[in-house]
Amino acid sequence: MSQTPAVLSSPPTAPPSGASPGGVLVIGGRTDVLRKAKALGLHVVYVQQPQYFRAEEAAWCDKALLVDYTDWRELRPLVAAAHEAYGFTCAFSTLEPALEPVGLVNELLGFDGNPSRVSVLLRDKWAMRRHLAGAGPLAVAAAEAGGRESLVEFGRAHGFPFILKPVDAAASLGVLRVDGPAAIDAVLDRLEGLRSSSEHQFANFFRLERFLMEEYLDGPEYSVESLSFGGRHTVVAITEKRTHTEFVELGHALPARLAAGAEAEITGCVTAFLDAVGLRHGPAHTEVRLSSRGPKVIESHDRTGGDRISELVEAAYGIDLEGRALAWLSGQGEALPGRPRPRAAAATRFLTSAPGTVVEIHGVEAARALDGVLDISVGVRVGDTVPPLQASWDRVGQILVTAADTAAAVDLCDRVAEKISIVTA
Structure with missing residues (x-):
């Protein structure tokens, strides 16, 4: 969807005493991210879809570009001009549809952030599975779904149950379990309903056109909240989950109640995964099943976790994941020295x-x-x-x-x- 770009400006907020000057391009996201950037003393150039820009955000940014940031043809010249005019030194977002544009900005301007390829691999689950196919323990059997026969063949090859899910989606939308050959027709009916749906919350961003088949992974599921600093990955927290019918999340708790050996296995799996997909900077939210064959990555995102998990991390560990990542990327803060210890749960x-x-x-x-x-x-x-x-x-x-x-x-x-x-x- 193309929009006519607009540029707004607001009076800059004075940086905190003693802060070094600098600037950041924030694409999409929440008002809190803008506030955190200003608290670091950063000059903030904010890129937002026109329909989502709120008047109160003008107080927390110095310039605003109102444009469809998912259209690189529109965004590229505006970012290049804004960089020449305002001289920001990094780009940042925690919003799923904005992560690939942030990577493209990094490549365009030579910033030391994650390239767009990282976001593509983490958003496109089929691309991720193909990328990891030869990566030993990280590999999970998968194939892109076609017609009925493709589901029959996958079940024969990898057993039932198996998982069918959108290649490009979030929030557990459209995740289905195929329990056996007799269930295939009902699952396909549900899949076609999802493909034709335009009523869901992310309809403008996730089209639900392509679906992926994956082998079923047994065992409890956890998420791992991490920060990366120049390729060094620090696991901040491991979070346990409560789900409805396996997929829709009904609760999270941290620190996860794990034996030391299981915690070390999960940590090792996630750091190897982040290396494999090329993530070098910033937050990641990686979902893992502790299966009977060891920990297996379900999916990951180069952003903080949803469901207000970042607030749980801050309450338990005293670490603001977004603030730390912004400080590191903008040169205003240091890397975490090691994995933190919880002060509460x-x-x-x-x-x-x-x-x-x-x-x-x-x-x-x-x-x-x-x-x-x-x-x-x-x-x-x-x-x-x-x-x-x-x-x-x-x-x-x-x-x-x-x-x-x-x-x-x-x-x-x-x-x-x-x-x-x-x-x-």
Whole structure:
């Protein structure tokens, strides 16, 4: 979708006392990223889709380019002109559709950030599987899905169940499990429905046209939050998950409760993976199953994790992943000296309700008053419609807590959730 670019300017915010001058190009993302860049004393040039730019963001950037940043033909000349005029020295984003444009900017201007190839490999799951096919323990059997016969053949070759998922998507959208030959026709019907859907939250970015078949990986799933500094990868946290029907995430808790040997296996798997895909700088959010054949990467992203995992990391470890990455890329901060030790634990749980129209919401304020609750957000109001739980955005609220250890944090999340009732009819 092409948009007419616009340029806005706002009065620059004075940098903190003692900060060195510098600049950053921020593409997409949240207002918090702009605030963190200004706190580092950086001159901020902000690139955003015109329909998503908010007036309050003008206070946190020095210049704004309003353009469809997914169209490189439009973005390239604007970035080149802005760089000549304002002299920023790095580019940054934590938003999935903006990561490849950031890599293209790095290549265009010679910045020491990740090249676009890294983002392509992490976004395109089929490209990632092909890239890792000869990488020993990192390899996972996969093939691009075609018609019915391709599913039959994959099941014969690699066994049932196996996974069918979009090549290019996020938030657990469209992830299906094929349990056996008799299930193939029903799965294909569901797949065709997904291909024709334009109602989901990321319809402008993820078209759901291509699907990937992958061997089924057993075992519990974890995510690994890391920061990389010039090719040295530091695992900051390993996060355990709670899911609905295996795929839609209903909760996270960290530090994950793992034996030392399993933790070392997961850490080694993730650092080898990040080396293999060429990631050298900044955050990564890597999802891993601790399978019966050892840890296996499900997917990864060159950004911080969603579901407010970064806030859990900050509560438990005192480390702002985005702020650290921005400081490193802009030359305003040092690399982490090593893996940090937790000072507490943190957890989140998502609220769900039966499909239907919301008629009552109870208990939110009483739950907020409990010790250890960091935040409670409810994303629906009376009169809203709740769909069936098929992707992350079908969840209706979120609880974030902190506690002395992970078991206590998970228990607190459950007790808070019990106090909240979202009734549908």
